[in-house]
Amino acid sequence: MLVFRNAPVAQRDALTAEQLKNVSKPWQDWIGSIAAQDKLASIGGRLEFDGATVTGSIVTDGPYAEIKEILLGFIIVKTATKDEAIQLAKECPVLKDGGSVEVRGVVQMG
Amino acid sequence: MATGNELIPHLFRTEYSKITVVLARLFGFDHIEIAEDIASDTFLLAAETWGMKGVPDNPVAWLYTVAKNRAKDYLKHDAVFAGKVKLQLQQSATELQPIEIDLSEKNIVDSQLQMMFAICHPAISAEAQIGLSLRILCGFGIEEIADAFLSNKETINKRLFRAKEKLRSEKVKIAFPGKSEIDKRLETVLTTLYLLFNEGYYSISQNTALRKDLCLEAMRLAYLLTENADTNKPAVNALLALMCFHASRFEARTNINGDLILYDDQDAGLWDKELIIQGEYYLNLAAHGNVLSKYHLEAAIALQHTDKNDTPEKWERILQLYNNLLITEYSPIAALNRTYALAKADGKETAIIEAEKLKLDNSHLYYSLLGYLYTDVDNKKAIEHLNSALKLAKSDSDKKTIEKNLDKLLLMIGR
Numbered sequence: 001m002l003v004f005r006n007a008p009v010a011q012r013d014a015l016t017a018e019q020l021k022n023v024s025k026p027w028q029d030w031i032g033s034i035a036a037q038d039k040l041a042s043i044g045g046r047l048e049f050d051g052a053t054v055t056g057s058i059v060t061d062g063p064y065a066e067i068k069e070i071l072l073g074f075i076i077v078k079t080a081t082k083d084e085a086i087q088l089a090k091e092c093p094v095l096k097d098g099g100s101v102e103v104r105g106v107v108q109m110g
Numbered sequence: 111m112a113t114g115n116e117l118i119p120h121l122f123r124t125e126y127s128k129i130t131v132v133l134a135r136l137f138g139f140d141h142i143e144i145a146e147d148i149a150s151d152t153f154l155l156a157a158e159t160w161g162m163k164g165v166p167d168n169p170v171a172w173l174y175t176v177a178k179n180r181a182k183d184y185l186k187h188d189a190v191f192a193g194k195v196k197l198q199l200q201q202s203a204t205e206l207q208p209i210e211i212d213l214s215e216k217n218i219v220d221s222q223l224q225m226m227f228a229i230c231h232p233a234i235s236a237e238a239q240i241g242l243s244l245r246i247l248c249g250f251g252i253e254e255i256a257d258a259f260l261s262n263k264e265t266i267n268k269r270l271f272r273a274k275e276k277l278r279s280e281k282v283k284i285a286f287p288g289k290s291e292i293d294k295r296l297e298t299v300l301t302t303l304y305l306l307f308n309e310g311y312y313s314i315s316q317n318t319a320l321r322k323d324l325c326l327e328a329m330r331l332a333y334l335l336t337e338n339a340d341t342n343k344p345a346v347n348a349l350l351a352l353m354c355f356h357a358s359r360f361e362a363r364t365n366i367n368g369d370l371i372l373y374d375d376q377d378a379g380l381w382d383k384e385l386i387i388q389g390e391y392y393l394n395l396a397a398h399g400n401v402l403s404k405y406h407l408e409a410a411i412a413l414q415h416t417d418k419n420d421t422p423e424k425w426e427r428i429l430q431l432y433n434n435l436l437i438t439e440y441s442p443i444a445a446l447n448r449t450y451a452l453a454k455a456d457g458k459e460t461a462i463i464e465a466e467k468l469k470l471d472n473s474h475l476y477y478s479l480l481g482y483l484y485t486d487v488d489n490k491k492a493i494e495h496l497n498s499a500l501k502l503a504k505s506d507s508d509k510k511t512i513e514k515n516l517d518k519l520l521l522m523i524g525r
Contacts, residue, residue, distance in 0.1 A: 025430075029452075032433025036445040037467050043437050 001044075001076050001106050002089050005069045006099025026093035031075060034088055039077050046073035072099070076106060117165060122153055125170060126249040129177045131221040132213055134246075135284045136181075137195060139228060139277060144184065146246070152177045178211045185209055221284070222247060223338055226331060228284045230299040231277060238273035239302045240309065245270055248327045257317055258309060258324060292340060299335070300349055300405070303328045307353050318368055322360060329353045336392075347396035348405035354389030355412035358382040370507045378418045386416045407435040411447075425454035442470050446479050458483050474502035478512060481519075489523050 034040045053060050072094065079085045082105060089101040126149050133145035152173055166172040185192040195209060229242045237259070244250040244258070256266045287295040310324025332350040335341040362380035363371055393409050411431045414424055432448035445468055453461035462483050470476035477499035484492035496516045503509045 025426075028430055028433045032429075032436055032448060033464055033467070035433065035436035035440060036448050036464065038440045038445070040437060040440070 001074055001104045002085065002092065003074045003102040003104065004072045004092060004094040004099060005102065006072055006094050006097055026096075030091055030093055033091065034075070034077055039079055039084075039088065040075065041078040042076035044074040044076055047071055069100070117169065118153065118157055118160070121156075121169060121173065122251075123249045125173050126150075126153065127222070127247050128213070128218045129173070130246055131225040131284075132211065132218060133177070133181055135221045135224060136199075136209070136211065137191075138198060139274075139282055139284055141191075142246075142274060148177060148180045148184065151180060174213045178213065181211050182209070219334060219337070222331075223334055223341065224284045224286055226299055226334070227287055227295055228277065228282050230295075230302040231280070231282055232298050233280045233282070234273045234276050236302065236305055238269055238276075239298075240306050241266060241269050242273050243302060243306060243331070244324075244327070247331060254320060258313065258320060260313075286340065289340070293343070296335075296341060296343060296346070300332075300345060303332050304349060304405075306331075307356070311356055318364055325353065325357055325360075329357065336395075344396045344399045344401060345403040345405050347392045348403055348409045351389045351392035351396060352405055352409040352412050354385045354392060355409065355416055358385035358389065358416065369510065372511065373415065381416070389413065389416075402434075402438070404435060404439050407431050407438060411435070420454070422455055425451050429455045442473060443475070446470070446473075446475055449479060450482070453483055458487055462487065472502065474499045474504075474508060474512070477502065478515070481512075481515060485519060489519060493519055493523075 031040065031043065051061075077085055077088055079088065082103065085103050089103050092101045094101060129149040129152060130142075130145050133148055134142045137145055155176055156169075156173060160166070160169075185195065192209065199209065225247060226243070229246060230239050234242075241255055241259070244255050245252070250258075252263050252266050252270075255261075256263050259266065286292070307325050307328035310321040310326075310328065313321045313324070329350065332346060332353060335343075335346045336350060358381050359373075359376060361382065362376040362378070365371055389409070390413065393406075393413060396406055396409065411428055414428050414431070417424065429448065429451040432444060432451055435444050436448060449461050449465045449468065452464055462480075465476075465480055465483055468476065477495045481492045481496035481499060484495060493516065496512055496519065500509060500512045500516065503512055
């Protein structure tokens, strides 16, 4: 699983159609590239900006609060080795924006 | 006025299937051979009779009358069988009422649709599904099917026989799947129709007329699905749109010698504008609901190609459609086409990096693509790749295309 994080960015609704295309092309091309190599297991999802954080029995609006980095989204890739997955992660557009990609293996259950 | 000689093969193609499926639905899949035999006998009689007495005023009505009588005779002589059939129809087995054979248009269409679901069943191979479809739904002769598959009569007969046996053992019914099942079963049907169309479109068989027929049959069956409220789903309309767009280029795709003319070299003036408009119509109908099927994406890509203008915007659109298509379902062809679109949209250097990642080492198309990408970038590499492509290419027309490109390159570097 490749998980991307970055500082909260401007809401997508605030972007013009042209800006939106410029933001989404690198992502579409990156995921498309992985899919073209037949290494995409699941498109996962891009996460909505608003949400909630549950700690103990307290629910707060979140995740933004004091957090410098938020979870933006994830995809699941299928590679023979972790190294291969890392190679794919190196091309992720979030890196150009100063964000990060976490590469975690998914444990096969059953 | 058509002579018996031309009329009968034509009628066979359209009416054999109709008679067979109506009787098969009546008798049940277990006795489909009886249905086929009655249909065949009917045409045999037509050939004998019309040759001597001339063609009747209403040939189709003549055929239906004979078929009905033959079926009734069969039921009369086999009371046990007739009882079983009546039970299926939920009539009392002892009622003296004769079984009616309904060859109305509605029953014909319903029977064809139900037969489609019965034949396009995951229990048998895709090849068998197509073979049975061609035989039972499209009235193709065994020889024609053999020609389409570049096979022989014995192989095809065996394949069809085994397929029917398998469907019988799976107790497949000639009936509409229930509402909860229909989407899943429709997936199999659409895959078969897609493959049937591809057989015609990409077939290596030299018989151009036959190949066109395969495509038209696939389109006719898809059209049948759109005419029924339960099966008129967006994916079906998308598939039909896709087929219309591809079919629009029929006339431009082959030259007089039967050689394949590639898209870039085609005379757009020969493209069938009517079919393109039809395709757009079905694509619009497909734009409903929540499901974006691979057929939607392929149809959208095919729509882009109905305009030959080579703009970066068009190729960017095509690139994003291929990205989505690959995310929906991977296929090597889509991966190659995506890389080509990437070259057109973002330049060859970017595309070369992506192409090297694909590693489709067994595909002549992969090396052809690399050859194209390296042309004017590193011509020596381009020639190497085209030579690799030539080694892997199987069909004569593929080899010819690669050799043409190789010659162009060698000329460019002055050899």
